[in-house]
Structure formats: C-alpha cells, structure tokens
Amino acid sequence: xxxxxxxxxxxxxxxxxxxxxxxxxxxxxxxxxxxxxxxxxxxxxxxxxxxxxxxxxxxxxxxxxxxxxxxxxxxxxxxxxxxxxxxxxxxxxxxxxxxxxxxxxxxxxxxxxxxxxxxxxxxxxxxxxxxxxxxxxxxxxxxxxxxxxxxxxxxxxxxxxxxxxxxxxxxxxxxxxxxxxxxxxxxxxxxxxxxxxxxxxxxxxxxxxxxxxxxxxxxxxxxxxxxxxxxxxxxxxxxxxxxxxxxxxxxxxxxxxxxxxxxxxxxxxxxxxxxxxxxxxxxxxxxxxxxxxxxxxxxxxxxxxxxxxxxxxxxxxxxxxxxxxxxxxxxxxxxxxxxxxxxxxxxxxxxxxxxxxxxxxxxxxxxxxxxxxxxxxxxxxxxxxxxxxxxxxxxxxxxxxxxxxxxxxxxxxxxxxxxxxxxxxxxxxxxxxxxxxxxxxxxxxxxxxxxxxxxxxxxxxxxxxxxxxxxxxxxxxx
RNA sequence: GGAUUUAUAGCUCAACGGUAGAGCAAUCGGCUGUUAACCGAUAGGUUGUAGGUUCGAGACCUACUGAAUCCGCCA
Numbered sequence: 001x002x003x004x005x006x007x008x009x010x011x012x013x014x015x016x017x018x019x020x021x022x023x024x025x026x027x028x029x030x031x032x033x034x035x036x037x038x039x040x041x042x043x044x045x046x047x048x049x050x051x052x053x054x055x056x057x058x059x060x061x062x063x064x065x066x067x068x069x070x071x072x073x074x075x076x077x078x079x080x081x082x083x084x085x086x087x088x089x090x091x092x093x094x095x096x097x098x099x100x101x102x103x104x105x106x107x108x109x110x111x112x113x114x115x116x117x118x119x120x121x122x123x124x125x126x127x128x129x130x131x132x133x134x135x136x137x138x139x140x141x142x143x144x145x146x147x148x149x150x151x152x153x154x155x156x157x158x159x160x161x162x163x164x165x166x167x168x169x170x171x172x173x174x175x176x177x178x179x180x181x182x183x184x185x186x187x188x189x190x191x192x193x194x195x196x197x198x199x200x201x202x203x204x205x206x207x208x209x210x211x212x213x214x215x216x217x218x219x220x221x222x223x224x225x226x227x228x229x230x231x232x233x234x235x236x237x238x239x240x241x242x243x244x245x246x247x248x249x250x251x252x253x254x255x256x257x258x259x260x261x262x263x264x265x266x267x268x269x270x271x272x273x274x275x276x277x278x279x280x281x282x283x284x285x286x287x288x289x290x291x292x293x294x295x296x297x298x299x300x301x302x303x304x305x306x307x308x309x310x311x312x313x314x315x316x317x318x319x320x321x322x323x324x325x326x327x328x329x330x331x332x333x334x335x336x337x338x339x340x341x342x343x344x345x346x347x348x349x350x351x352x353x354x355x356x357x358x359x360x361x362x363x364x365x366x367x368x369x370x371x372x373x374x375x376x377x378x379x380x381x382x383x384x385x386x387x388x389x390x391x392x393x394x395x396x397x398x399x400x401x402x403x404x405x406x407x408x409x410x411x412x413x414x415x416x417x418x419x420x421x422x423x424x425x426x427x428x429x430x431x432x433x434x435x436x437x438x439x440x441x442x443x444x445x446x447x448x449x450x451x452x453x454x455x456x457x458x459x460x461x462x463x464x465x466x467x468x469x470x471x472x473x474x475x476x477x478x
Numbered sequence: 479g480g481a482u483u484u485a486u487a488g489c490u491c492a493a494c495g496g497u498a499g500a501g502c503a504a505u506c507g508g509c510u511g512u513u514a515a516c517c518g519a520u521a522g523g524u525u526g527u528a529g530g531u532u533c534g535a536g537a538c539c540u541a542c543u544g545a546a547u548c549c550g551c552c553a
Contacts, residue, residue, distance in 0.1 A: 032512040053510080083513045107489065107503050108514040114545065115489070169552065206553090231551055232479055244553060340549090351549070404553060449553030462546090
C-alpha cells in the first residue's frame with residue numbers, strides 16, 4: 001500500500017507542523033535547483049518542496065523537471081520564504097516518472113486554450129483545467145445533492161433509443177450491420193429489422209420521454225446522463241456529446257417548474273462559492289487577464305465572483321414571450337435599426353434578441369414563458385388562448401439558453417391532436433401516450449445543459465474547455 | 479451548413495512588397511532562499527499546402543486544409 005499525504009490537506013493546514021510527510025505529485029516548476037513546486041491535483045495550489053542540492057545526487061537533481069512525477073519524503077515546516085506559509089524539507093527523493101522537457105508540450109508559461117485543446121490528454125495538468133475539472137465535479141455533486149435533498153429519485157434513462165419522434169435534433173445511428181454490405185429489403189433500403197435491436201436504433205437526444213414515464217409513478221425524478229446530437233454545430237456552446245439534467249415532476253405546473261429550475265441553479269452556484277473558492281478565484285483572475293487584451297467596451301462589467309453573487313442576489317426576471325417581443329419592438333436598439341433580424345410575434349427569438357433582453361435590458365437571468373405553440377415541441381401544454389404553450393426557456397448572460405422546459409400536455413385528446421398536426425407517428429409512441437390514457441396528471445420538467453452551467457460558473461468562453469474530452473464535428477480524439 | 483477572421487521557431491507573438499526577429503522552452507555555463515527564479519552564450523525556419531501576380535512575396539490574388547469568432551440548429 002502506498003502511503004502519502006495529499007497536498008490539498010497540507011495547504012489547508014490539516015497537517016501538523018514538524019511532522020514527517022510523504023508527498024507525491026507532478027513537478028510544476030523547479031527553481032534555483034532547490035525549490036520544487038509540487039501539485040497532485042487535490043487542490044489548485046502547489047506545495048513547495050525544498051531539496052538540498054549538495055546532499056542530493058546530481059543525477060537525481062537533473063531528473064526533477066517540469067512534468068516529472070516525484071515522491072518526496074521529508075519534514076513539514078514553516079516556510080522561511082515569503083510566497084508560502086509551509087514547505088517540506090526533503091530528505092529523500094524518488095523519481096516515479098521522468099518527463100523529458102525537450103519534448104513535453106507543457107511549459108511553465110501561459111498556453112492558449114486552442115493549443116491546450118490539441119493536447120487534451122495533458123491539459124488536466126494545467127491550473128486552468130485542474131480548476132475547471134474540480135469545479136465540474138462539484139457542480140455535478142451539487143446537482144445530485146439538490147435533488148436528493150428535495151426527495152427526487154435519480155432515474156437512469158436509456159442511452160440507446162429506437163424512438164426518433166422527439167425531434168430534438170439529428171441523431172447518431174447505433175448499428176452492428178456491415179456498412180459495406182448491409183442486408184437490404186425488397187425495396188433496396190437497408191433492412192434494420194436484421195439489425196441488433198431488430199429495428200433502427202440511435203443514441204438518445206433526450207431522456208425526457210422516459211423521464212415522464214418514471215415521474216408518473218415516482219412523482220419526482222431527475223435524469224443526469226450523456227446526450228448526443230449529430231448536428232453540424234460549430235459554436236462555443238454546442239457539443240455532439242454533452243451531459244444533460246432532466247427533472248420531471250408530477251403534480252406540478254409551469255410556475256413550479258420555474259421555481260425548481262431557479263432554485264437548482266442558485267443552489268449550484270452557492271455550492272461552488274462555498275466549496276470551490278480557490279478554484280473560482282483562480283478562474284476569476286484568469287478571466288481578468290484574458291480580458292485585458294480586449295478593448296474596454298467588450299470587457300465584462302463584473303468579475304466572475306461578483307457575477308455569481310449578483311445572480312444569487314436577484315430573482316430571475318420572468319416574463320411572457322409576448323411581453324418580450326413588445327420590449328424588443330419598442331427598444332431604442334430596434335428603433336435605431338440595430339437588430340439584424342426583425343422582431344415579430346410568432347417567430348423564434350434570435351440570439352441577438354435574447355442577448356439584448358438578458359445583457360442589456362434586464363441585466364440578469366431571464367425566464368421566458370408561454371411561447372407560440374408552432375415554434376415549440378408537440379408535448380408542451382397548450383394554453384387556453386389557443387396560441388401559446390406553457391414553455392419556459394431560461395436565458396443566462398453570455399451563454400444564452402441554459403434551460404429549456406415546459407409543463408407537459410397531460411390531456412390525451414389535446415396531445416394527439418397536436419401530434420397529428422405535427423406529423424408525429426402515434427403508433428410508435430403508444431407507450432408515451434399510455435401515460436395519458438392511464439392515470440394522467442399535470443406534470444412539468446426541463447432540461448439543463450450541464451456544460452453550459454459549468455461554462456457560466458467557471459467563466460470559460462468555449463464549451464469545449466469545460467468537458468475533459470470534447471466531441472464536436474470533425475473531432476473525437478482522445 | 480452560412481459569414482468573417484486567421485495560419486511565421488516546440489509555445490506566445492513581431493517583421494512598410496526588399497537579407498525572417500523577440501520572449502518563453504531546449505542545449506551549455508554561471509549564481510544559489512527561489513516564487514512561471516535570475517544572468518551569459520548556443521542552437522532552432524521549405525513562413526499550413528498547391529498554384530499565380532511581381533525584378534523581388536511571410537506580406538498581394540486563387541484554391542485546398544486546419545483553427546477561431548459570430549449566425550443557424552439547441553441544452
């Protein structure tokens with residue numbers, strides 16, 4: 001068994017001074033052939049290990065290079081230097097893994113995020129990605145904690161699905177058929193009845209429909225799993241493989257849904273402020289440095305921590321789609337003709353319109369509700385006005401849509417009517433419709449893009465930098 | 479998928495159409511309580527690829543490839 005003291009616990013002051021410790025980690029810098037900055041990932045900070053260049057053999061000293069994995073045994077003492085309170089005086093050095101600095105891509109300097117994306121297998125060793133990954137873990141944990149504390153059950157929706165009726169996006173096909181020589185039907189089409197599942201199958205684009213099935217038995221459930229969209233999306237906020245949280249609640253309406261989503265988002269932010277302060281402070285500083293190279297007008301008004309605290313301190317603005325359209329139409333921005341796309345009741349809002357509402361007009365998160373029914377999915381509950389559905393989108397500054405949800409249509413006749421209008425095959429969906437046939441009830445739910453939440457809390461601009469190994473068009477390396 | 483921008487040393491970036499340079503990293507040496515240590519020296523390039531314009535192209539033009547940003551699709 002390997003015994004070691006984690007660097008994070010030493011830096012937190014959990015280890016008594018003048019006690020012997022064994023620390024293991026990767027060298028971040030080696031100054032003055034004497035001072036090692038050692039990091040083991042347990043925290044952002046590094047531990048200073050002091051080696052004696054006179055009593056340590058020259059060959060070993062040479063092998064202490066940036067990136068090398070090293071074990072030090074020594075004494076934890078108060079530091080003589082200024083930059084740290086404690087340090088380890090090493091009396092034994094063991095190199096676990098050498099790291100040839102002439103070919104190791106990570107240098108003790110600032111690298112661009114684009115470059116680090118090309119070496120995603122090594123980027124967890126950087127301060128930025130270490131911080132993001134620890135933060136990501138804490139947000140995931142906070143989500144489970146939030147729902148568990150509220151009596152929700154974590155439900156595992158399937159990853160492989162044969163229904164493509166939801167229409168949430170292009171799907172990835174799952175097949176074991178030989179692509180060069182697939183079985184064909186008499187009509188010359190690929191015969192998926194010969195495929196593994198006896199029918200065409202895909203990776204899930206949403207666990208919602210299955211989530212509804214569970215919610216109509218357990219009342220309160222959430223899913224948290226990978227989701228796949230085969231869209232040719234090339235933006236800083238889309239991935240082909242991402243993680244989505246989808247709560248579904250029986251005996252709940254749109255307002256309950258909004259309350260739940262707002263509480264959940266705020267809980268996660270508060271949890272990070274309480275538990276990831278060091279990493280958040282680092283990311284905040286990183287952001288300030290990054291923005292120094294931008295023109296004044298493009299810099300954000302608030303620092304990262306300030307922004308998170310601001311979101312916590314104010315209720316999200318809730319308004320109807322119709323009201324939002326009025327605000328946009330009557331805005332000076334519109335009167336001066338500064339919108340590229342016209343605003344008209346009945347069309348989906350463009351990014352620039354959402355940005356204006358969130359970043360200029362309200363300057364805080366916005367929940368837009370009651371959208372025109374023809375721009376939303378078939379399962380959303382139809383409002384009495386006959387024109388709108390009980391949909392809600394939560395828009396965050398810099399990210400755009402972070403949550404999309406609705407009260408679901410629980411009335412069988414209204415649901416099938418809408419499915420017919422939208423040409424959604426009802427026979428394939430018998431299992432979904434059965435929930436409305438047998439003991440239907442009002443219920444609501446939403447989908448939260450996990451990476452978008454990580455983006456918001458970390459302040460990272462590109463979604464590809466908040467997931468360890470991003471998948472997007474043309475890229476599935478590592 | 480569309481638009482725009484961009485590609486120069488391992489990394490980050492310079493170079494008016496006129497001999498391709500700096501910082502960091504590397505190599506060698508010095509210093510030794512440092513804080514992405516510091517000081518001196520050395521080495522490092524078919525300027526993304528293929529064409530074209532020009533007396534002369536890293537720079538201008540065309541195509542291709544990759545990247546970034548914005549838009550669309552959404553979470």
